[in-house]
Every structure is written in structure tokens, then in C-alpha cells.
Amino acid sequence: MDALHGLLGFVFNTELLSQYGWRLLSGVRITAEVVLLSCSIGFVLAYPICRARMSRNLPLRSGAAGYIAVFRGTPLLCQLYLVYYGAGEVRPWLTGAGLWWFFRDAFYCCILAFSLNTAAYQAEILRGALGSVSRGQREAAAALGLSPYRVARHVVWPQAFLAALRPLGNELILVIKASALAAIVTLLDLMGQTRLIFARTFDFSVYLYAALIYLAATEGIRRLWNRMERAASKHVRQIEPLKAAHPAPPRGALPIVSAEAVPPG
Template sequence: MDPPWGGSTMKAASATTNRPGLAGILAMGFWAAAAAGLIYYLFSVYNPALVERYGERYLSGLYITVKFVAVSFVIGAALSVPVAFGRLSTNRIARGTASGFVNFFRGTPFIAQIFLIYYGLGSFRAEFETVGLWWFFRDPWYCAVLAMVLNTAAYQAEILRGAIQGVARGQWEGARSLGIPPVIAFFKVILPQAMMVALRPYANELILMVKSSAIIAIVTVFDLFGVTRRAYSQTYDFQTYVWAAVIYLLIVETIRNLTVLAERRLTRHLVR
């Protein structure tokens, strides 16, 4: 006998929903054809001499890209915490300052931000030499990291704020009824739930950072894209860009799949 709430009907509906429709089949066919075409192109134009000459440089550029994104993401995450709390604050000054920071760095292009920091602040050489900070602002790596940290901190602050506000108010009330201090309630009850909500947005931000990192090549940081530009300028071989695109795609897919695995593990206790 079927349960009164129609369990068999729900299972049938779920099975029907999981079947790909015509649009899904066409999309899968398109991407399969695109992947096959890309593989055929790479095999047809494969140049062992090119790989031997630039393969090690590509690995070096890949290391710079991964290091740049990892350092910027971690520091930006730390900076986003006080900004998020500022956005949640009832103090007008704190909330206004945090909102101004977030709106500026989310509302302007990253390329403009890195230009403002590298070229704009670089015009104050005498002042920075006076206070002993010119060593920082004359280095394109440090300027690129600073620009990315400020940019991602603004986005991560909004992710964290939204995740905290997304936790049901009853969780706070339940912790208070048990006599749990607010600080402990936040770190032991609210924050773990907020992090599960924020996992996907954080992964999306990390993916956007990987793709945005290519911009730092314009300030002479030889990351993956910077190495690719140099390789193309010396060979005029378009496959140098194709290989770079493949590497970026592999990085993004790795992050996406790790996020899916983490999400499944963190939510395995929930009823699906």
C-alpha cells in the first residue's frame, strides 16, 4: 500500500524530472561535439617543439596563478569578516563605511582597480619612500595581490553577510533558551550553518578569481596568461592560447567538482 502522502507518486515524479528533455539532449550533444572538435584540433596541430620550449614556462605560470589566487582568497576572506560585521552593524558609521567599501569594489571593474593601485599609487613614490612603503608599491606582484584582496573581500563580505542572515532566527532563539552565550552560539550554531549556505557562492567567487587573475598580466606579472601572451608574441601560434584555455578550464572544473563533493559530505545528514 502506498503511504497516505503519495510516496510512489513522488518517486515517479522525481524520476520523470531527472530524465533529460529534448533541450538537455541537444545541449549534451552540442558540448560533446565541441569537446570532440577541440580534442581533434589539439591533436592535429600538436607541436612537440612548442611544448618542449614552453611547457616548463606554462607550469611556472600556472604555479604563479594558483599561488596568486590562493593568497588573495585567504587574505580576502580574513578581511571580509570585519567588513561583513560592519554591514550587519547597527552603528551608522560602521555600516556606512563597510557599505561604501563593498559598493566601490563591487561596482568598478577589476582592471580599473589594479590600474589605480599600480599606476595611481605609484605616482606617490616620494611619499611612500618617506614612510618606507615604496618597496611594496613598486612591485607589480604585491600591487596585484592588494587589488585582488580588496576586490574579493568586498564580494566575500556580501556572501558572508547573506549567509548569516539566511540562518533562521529560531536558531538564535534556541541557543539563547539553552543559556548559550551569544559569541559561542555564533561560532558553534550559526556560523556552521551559514558556511553550508555560503559554500557554493564561495566556490563561484573562487572560480571568478581564477578567470580574473588573467588581468594581472597587464602589469607584467607572468602568470599563466602572461606566459601565454609571451609565447604567442614569439611564435604567432594560436594553439598557445588554446592550451591556456584548456588549463583554465581544468582548474575551474576541479574547483567545481571539489565543491560538489564537499557539499555532499557536509549535507549527508539531511533528508533528500
């Protein structure tokens, strides 16, 4: 009975929501800004890192590998502390370099730390996706007389995009979850506002409200991504029953460029 009473008290705790709901919403806005900015900047950084990682130039390749190992091998919280409190320690130098305005702001520090971190993960995702396109396809396309740009544009990228779609969606979800660390360096994101409300009310259910908001965001993105993936891979699935209906080509026959290799568009 006690438990039921507690349950009802939680579900109908509208007082807390009506008093502090707007605070949670403003926290959601900051969280959304941090996540979207970090993910976009991370994506832009990820491509050159990925190319460097796949390059034949040894220093370039090992530099990129080192970057990825450091950012994936240490906790994000540690990286955030290094950026935020580390910048404070070298303030005279940063002021001299004209960069202090940037590091002074907790928001920018978070964006920097999160972008550098997610860039390492996204670079590995891109590398995996590019690696999933077989060499033979590139060679075949080149043999057909396509320019390197058109090989990339029409053969490699459409397939790599499909392969990268799901892991990139997962990475977006991970960044949303990781963004809660921003609260530790004074940013009033969703987690920050939640802590603040808790400090005022000592009502633990505010943490559960926050959990539900995060859950709605991550679950919503997961569903959206499933749909996007289904839409983007329509052509692949439509061909599959046909493939099954036809007998496999005899050994030694010329390989036919399947519909998978050259998606429309």
C-alpha cells in the same frame, strides 16, 4: 579536409609544448600563488567588513556598504591600474611612509588589488550566509542557556558555513579567472607566459592551451566543491526522507529542533 588537418596540427603540436611547456608551468605557479594569497587575505578582510555592514552603528555600516559598492561596481582592471600606476604617481609620499618596497613590486600590487576586490564579494557572501540562519534559532539557543560564543559556534556558524560554501567556491573560480589581468601589469602568470610565447611563435594555439589549463583548474574546483558540499551536508539529506515519511506536526505543537539546526560537531 583542411579543417581536419588543422585539427590534427593543433592536437599534435607537441613541438610547442616541449619547447615552452615549462614556461606555461611556471606561469601556473604564479597564478596559483596570486589566487591563493588573494583569496585567503580577502577572506580574512571579509569578516570584519561583513560585521561592519551588519552593524547598528550608522557610519560603520555605510562605510562598509560604500566599500562594497565601490569594489563591486567598478572593473577590477580599473582598480588594478589605480593601485599600480597610482602608486607610481605618489611614490615620494609612499617612500616617506616606508611603503614603496611593497608598491614597487607588481606581484604585491596584484595581491593588494585582488584581495581588496574579493573581500567585497566575500563579505556579501558571508552576510547572505549569516542572514540565512533564522533569528528564531539564535533566540531558541540563547533561551536554552547557551553562551553567545556557543550559540555562534554550535548553531549559527555550522549552518552559515554550509550556506556560504557554494558561493565561496564560485568566488574562488572567479578569482582564478580574474587573475589573468595580472599579466597586464607585467606579472608572468599563466596569461603572461601565454602572451610571451605567442609573441615568440605567433602560434595562436598557445592561447587555447592556456584556455584548457584554466578550464581544468576551474572545472576541477567545481567538482571538488560539489563533493565537499555533499560531504558537508550529508546529515541534511539523510533526514529528509524521514521527514517526508512522518506527517507534519499538528498546528500549535512545540517546534522540534530539527537535525538541520544542530549539526554534529
